Amino acid sequence: MNISGIAVGFCNWLNKINPRTQDENKAIQYGMELLLDNVVKFAMIQLIGVLIGKGFETFIILLSFCGLRLQAGGVHAKTGMGCGFSMLFIWAVSLLGNSYINMDISVLPLIYALSMLIVWLCAPRTININFFSPKDKLKKKISSSVLLTVFMAVTSVFPSLRELIMIPVILEVMTLLPQNKKQIEEGENEG
DSSP states (O other): OOHHHHHHHHHHHHHHHSOOOHHHHHHHHHHHHHHHHHHHHHHHHHHHHHHTTOHHHHHHHHHHHHHHHHHHBOOOOSSHHHHHHHHHHHHHHHHHHHHHOOOOGGGHHHHHHHHHHHHHHHOOBOTTGGGOOHHHHHHHHHHHHHHHHHHHHHHHHOGGGHHHHHHHHHHHHHTTSOOSHHHHHHHHHHO
């Protein structure tokens, strides 16, 4: 059974408990497909990390990247496979960066300030932005800011986690940046 089949089965089960409209079922099925797809990607990357002896490091990288991404959004791949390869790329770059980059605590305030600026100017960035109210957008900005602050505090107190957290955070923040003039203009028109 594939992910779509599982999502359809879930919707059918929910309809037995509490019947829903066709549109509600489509939304629930879509959400379930996204959730399952992301859980599978997360689990596969985590399994690869465990198999190469980097399970803890992989968990920290994925927690940092995915945690911020859930709040701030970012560029989305056109296909599920593209998304999976992008996550794998971010994981690999973060894992390699942890081995070769040594961030001094003195760069954290700069990273924090730039990341915060980008979050407040560009987040949330999502394909469903039209469904967000101004209040929802503000909540996402605040949640992203709180996460950035927590990540900065953790990396200040635990230097051994610094690169494992900061590299995926930097990569995630970069996915918030507008890609072309049209996206910049759309952002200006929104708020």
